Structures are given as C-alpha cells and as structure tokens.
Amino acid sequence: MTISARTTREDGPQRSTARAAAADRSLRSAGDLIAAGLVAPAHRAALDRVAERYAIAVTPDVARLIDPADPHDPIAAQFVPDSRELDRQDVERDDPIGDxxxxxxxxxxxxxxxxxxxxxxxxxxxxxxxxxxxxxxxxxxxxxxxxxxxxxxxxxxxxxxxxxxxxxxxxxxxxxxxxxxxxxxxxxxxxxxxxxxxxxxxxxxxxxxxxxxxxxxxxxxxxxxxxxxxxxxxxxxxxxxxxxxxxxxxxxxxxxxxxxxxxxxxxxxxxxxxxxxxxxxxxxxxxxxxxxxxxxxxxxxxxxxxxxxxxxxxxxxxxxxxxxxxxxxxxxxxxxxxxxxxxxxxxPGEVTDYRGGRHRYPPEAIEEP
Missing domain, CATH: 3.20.20.70 (Aldolase class I)
Structure with missing residues (x-):
C-alpha cells in the first residue's frame, strides 16, 4: 500500500515550536521532516526505509514553499520522500542515461x-x-x-x-x-x-x-x-x-x-x-x-x-x-x-496549426481573375 508522505493536520504549540527550530537548517531525515510539520509521525518507519536507500535534503527556502495542509503540494512532491520510491519497475535502471x-x-x-x-x-x-x-x-x-x-x-x-x-x-x-x-x-x-x-x-x-x-x-x-x-x-x-x-x-x-x-x-x-x-x-x-x-x-x-x-x-x-x-x-x-x-x-502535403486545424502546404495555386 502506498503511504503518502503528507497529511492534513492542525499545528499545535509544540509542533509550531519544532517547525520554527527547523526553519534555519536543511531537513535531512524523516525525523527532521516530522519536526518541521511536513510529514505525519505515523509515516516515519516507511520513510526511514526510503532514507536508507536515497538521500534526503530539503533546504529552509524549499521548506517554506511547502503547504503541509495540501496532500498534493507540487513542491513537497519533488522533495519530500514517498514510500513509492521503493517500488522499482523492471524497465528502471541505476544509470538510466548511460553515464x-x-x-x-x-x-x-x-x-x-x-x-x-x-x-x-x-x-x-x-x-x-x-x-x-x-x-x-x-x-x-x-x-x-x-x-x-x-x-x-x-x-x-x-x-x-x-x-x-x-x-x-x-x-x-x-x-x-x-x-x-x-x-x-x-x-x-x-x-x-x-x-x-x-x-x-x-x-x-x-x-x-x-x-x-x-x-x-x-x-x-x-x-x-x-x-x-x-x-x-x-x-x-x-x-x-x-x-x-x-x-x-x-x-x-x-x-x-x-x-x-x-x-x-x-x-x-x-x-x-x-x-x-x-x-x-x-x-x-x-x-x-x-x-x-x-x-x-x-x-x-x-x-x-x-x-x-x-x-x-x-x-x-x-x-x-x-x-x-x-x-x-x-x-x-x-x-x-x-x-x-x-x-x-x-x-505529407499539409501542416497542422496549434488548434489542430489542417492546412495544405504548399497551398493550391490561386487563379488570378
């Protein structure tokens, strides 16, 4: 089962204090992300497994852009780990572009x-x-x-x-x-x-x-x-x-x-x-x-x-x-x-405009009156 890295929640005084303390440094673990209010505590074990395999780092500038109340936040999706990262497909490669x-x-x-x-x-x-x-x-x-x-x-x-x-x-x-x-x-x-x-x-x-x-x-x-x-x-x-x-x-x-x-x-x-x-x-x-x-x-x-x-x-x-x-x-x-x-x-013989309309090219000759 996929475990989302984020969840909607209300910040209490303790969590707000933890987020403030984490605001001036990069977040490098599931624990850091939890303390900053970007990950629900219930997901720690799953994300610790991701961290064992792949590096984590979220700078303070990025953390400030994330809306923790949005489970589909596009900034969080790019930087906050997700349990789906451990699901590897057969076509995937360690060196996908052949460096x-x-x-x-x-x-x-x-x-x-x-x-x-x-x-x-x-x-x-x-x-x-x-x-x-x-x-x-x-x-x-x-x-x-x-x-x-x-x-x-x-x-x-x-x-x-x-x-x-x-x-x-x-x-x-x-x-x-x-x-x-x-x-x-x-x-x-x-x-x-x-x-x-x-x-x-x-x-x-x-x-x-x-x-x-x-x-x-x-x-x-x-x-x-x-x-x-x-x-x-x-x-x-x-x-x-x-x-x-x-x-x-x-x-x-x-x-x-x-x-x-x-x-x-x-x-x-x-x-x-x-x-x-x-x-x-x-x-x-x-x-x-x-x-x-x-x-x-x-x-x-x-x-x-x-x-x-x-x-x-x-x-x-x-x-x-x-x-x-x-x-x-x-x-x-x-x-x-x-x-x-x-x-x-x-x-062959035509072009398509950005609306999807098709046009003959070269156009048919226009007969002059």
Missing amino acids: LAYSPVEGIVHRYPDRVLLKIVHVCPVYCRFCFRREMVGPKGLGTLSAEALDRALAYIAARPEIFEVILTGGDPLMLSARRARALTRSLAAIDHVKVIRWHSRVPMVDPARITVAFAQALRAAGKAVYVAVHANHPREFSPAAEAALGRLADAGIVLVSQSVLLKGVNDDAETMAALMRAFVANRVKPYYLHQADLAPGTAHFRTSIAEGQALMRQLRGRLSGLAQPTYVLDIPGGEGKVPVGPDYSG
Missing part, C-alpha cells in the same frame, strides 16, 4: 563529440525524488572530485581540441565555494579550444543566498561564453529570494537557460507549465529543455507518457510565444543521447 558507459576518466562523461560533462561534485542542496542520478549522488556518494582526479579530467579536456563546451554537473556544481568555482572557471578558461562553460544547478532556486554578487562574478571568464542552466519545475519555486539570485547572475553577464522535468502531478497541465515558462522568461531565463522523466529507480509515479507530453506541448504552442517554448526531449536509455520528441506539425 558510466561514456566515462573515459573519473568525472568525465563524453557522449557527444564536441562537449563533455564534468561531474565536479556528487552532493546537492536538495535531493529531487525523481533524480536520474539518485544511485550516485548524496552524502554516501563520492563527495567532491579529488584534486588528482580533477587534474586528470582537465588534462583529458585539454588534449582534445574537438571539445568546444564543458558542462559542469554532478551533483550540483554550485555547491562549490566561490573560491573553488573561480579556480575551476579559470582552469577551463585557460584551455583555448573550450569556448563555452555551462553550469547546471538548482541552487539559485533552492538555496538562493549562496548566489552572492561575488559568487556570480566567480563564474565569469574573459573571452568565454558562460551559461547557467537553472532547474525549476513549478512556478511557485520562483520566490522573491530566487528571483533576486537569478537577477544577480544575469546582471553579472551570465546567460541563463532553463531545464525542467515533466512530472505527473507537478506540472503536467498546460496552465502550470505555461506559468512556469513565463516565470523563466520574466526572470531573464530562456526556456531550453523540458525533459521526459527518466527511468530512474522508484520514479514511476512521476512519469507521464510521451503522448501526454506531446499533447501538453501542443497546448503550449497556442498559449506562449516562441521565446517561452522549451524543447521537449527524451534521453534515450543506455546513453544514446537526447532526441526531441515534441509533436510533429507537418505531414
């Missing part, structure tokens, strides 16, 4: 000819319950890449002039200190053929105070294009503090793009997804990818079908300008790369 098959040296994933992933850290400020690297990240993982391993990874990049772009990921690479982020940026900037440095992160949304003006400046590199891909899945994630952090990055000259995951019960309706994309654009973040949820263990309750995602994208086409349209993509299991799986608007 390990394309890792020539520790810390590097070289799947595409002109770009590599550099997995610099294996910890995050929060742990998404649908994470495709959930078997590899967390306090029990590898921590930060050692100095020796980083040297080998940088040497690998430097020895391959075809590498145009380095994508910093993990874990969450913005968990580095400003000093270490600056040092890494300078090391990559010293490699002449690397022209683009891209950081993938949830930090601006879930721990925005980390993104100080000094931190934003630490990511800059003279003569290089620097991007930050910001991960958010629901418009409520755009708190005033998160919007301010995005502003500090944009004001520092960092180009911002978005990443989101299509999640059942979180953002799988046109109204929510449209609001999310508008929130990105309003904060100078260009919508980039909308990911089909990967086949990570224990995540079936989050996954929609591709057909459902395509129907959603058709609805967005009529609601949003092109500036706010993400590309709907699937990471092919096993490591064969991303492919767009958005709806097809053209067929």
Whole structure:
C-alpha cells in the first residue's frame, strides 16, 4: 500500500515550536521532516526505509514553499520522500542515461563529440525524488572530485581540441565555494579550444543566498561564453529570494537557460507549465529543455507518457510565444543521447496549426481573375 508522505493536520504549540527550530537548517531525515510539520509521525518507519536507500535534503527556502495542509503540494512532491520510491519497475535502471558507459576518466562523461560533462561534485542542496542520478549522488556518494582526479579530467579536456563546451554537473556544481568555482572557471578558461562553460544547478532556486554578487562574478571568464542552466519545475519555486539570485547572475553577464522535468502531478497541465515558462522568461531565463522523466529507480509515479507530453506541448504552442517554448526531449536509455520528441506539425502535403486545424502546404495555386 502506498503511504503518502503528507497529511492534513492542525499545528499545535509544540509542533509550531519544532517547525520554527527547523526553519534555519536543511531537513535531512524523516525525523527532521516530522519536526518541521511536513510529514505525519505515523509515516516515519516507511520513510526511514526510503532514507536508507536515497538521500534526503530539503533546504529552509524549499521548506517554506511547502503547504503541509495540501496532500498534493507540487513542491513537497519533488522533495519530500514517498514510500513509492521503493517500488522499482523492471524497465528502471541505476544509470538510466548511460553515464558510466561514456566515462573515459573519473568525472568525465563524453557522449557527444564536441562537449563533455564534468561531474565536479556528487552532493546537492536538495535531493529531487525523481533524480536520474539518485544511485550516485548524496552524502554516501563520492563527495567532491579529488584534486588528482580533477587534474586528470582537465588534462583529458585539454588534449582534445574537438571539445568546444564543458558542462559542469554532478551533483550540483554550485555547491562549490566561490573560491573553488573561480579556480575551476579559470582552469577551463585557460584551455583555448573550450569556448563555452555551462553550469547546471538548482541552487539559485533552492538555496538562493549562496548566489552572492561575488559568487556570480566567480563564474565569469574573459573571452568565454558562460551559461547557467537553472532547474525549476513549478512556478511557485520562483520566490522573491530566487528571483533576486537569478537577477544577480544575469546582471553579472551570465546567460541563463532553463531545464525542467515533466512530472505527473507537478506540472503536467498546460496552465502550470505555461506559468512556469513565463516565470523563466520574466526572470531573464530562456526556456531550453523540458525533459521526459527518466527511468530512474522508484520514479514511476512521476512519469507521464510521451503522448501526454506531446499533447501538453501542443497546448503550449497556442498559449506562449516562441521565446517561452522549451524543447521537449527524451534521453534515450543506455546513453544514446537526447532526441526531441515534441509533436510533429507537418505531414505529407499539409501542416497542422496549434488548434489542430489542417492546412495544405504548399497551398493550391490561386487563379488570378
């Protein structure tokens, strides 16, 4: 039987005091979540079993966004553990997108000819319950890449002039200190053929105070294009503090793009997804990818079908300008790369508009009078 991680309740004085005490630190266990009023005490045993397998972390900023009275709260669904995570389907994989098959040296994933992933850290400020690297990240993982391993990874990049772009990921690479982020940026900037440095992160949304003006400046590199891909899945994630952090990055000259995951019960309706994309654009973040949820263990309750995602994208086409349209993509299991799986608007001799109307193309010739 599925046990919901949340329940409707009234806060008494003791629970309110416990929530206040937990407000200034990250929540990392079922006990912490109970003390903060985000989980019913009756569910502790079930969630302790989840915690034995998968990391838990909810920052104070995220905890403040959760409505504990809503059993379907979209923020809680992303970060509060659920007993369904222990239900593994046969199609699910520990390494669903095949990182390990394309890792020539520790810390590097070289799947595409002109770009590599550099997995610099294996910890995050929060742990998404649908994470495709959930078997590899967390306090029990590898921590930060050692100095020796980083040297080998940088040497690998430097020895391959075809590498145009380095994508910093993990874990969450913005968990580095400003000093270490600056040092890494300078090391990559010293490699002449690397022209683009891209950081993938949830930090601006879930721990925005980390993104100080000094931190934003630490990511800059003279003569290089620097991007930050910001991960958010629901418009409520755009708190005033998160919007301010995005502003500090944009004001520092960092180009911002978005990443989101299509999640059942979180953002799988046109109204929510449209609001999310508008929130990105309003904060100078260009919508980039909308990911089909990967086949990570224990995540079936989050996954929609591709057909459902395509129907959603058709609805967005009529609601949003092109500036706010993400590309709907699937990471092919096993490591064969991303492919767009958005709806097809053209067929033999015709095109389909966003309302579903079909039109001949090229149109029939018009006879002049």
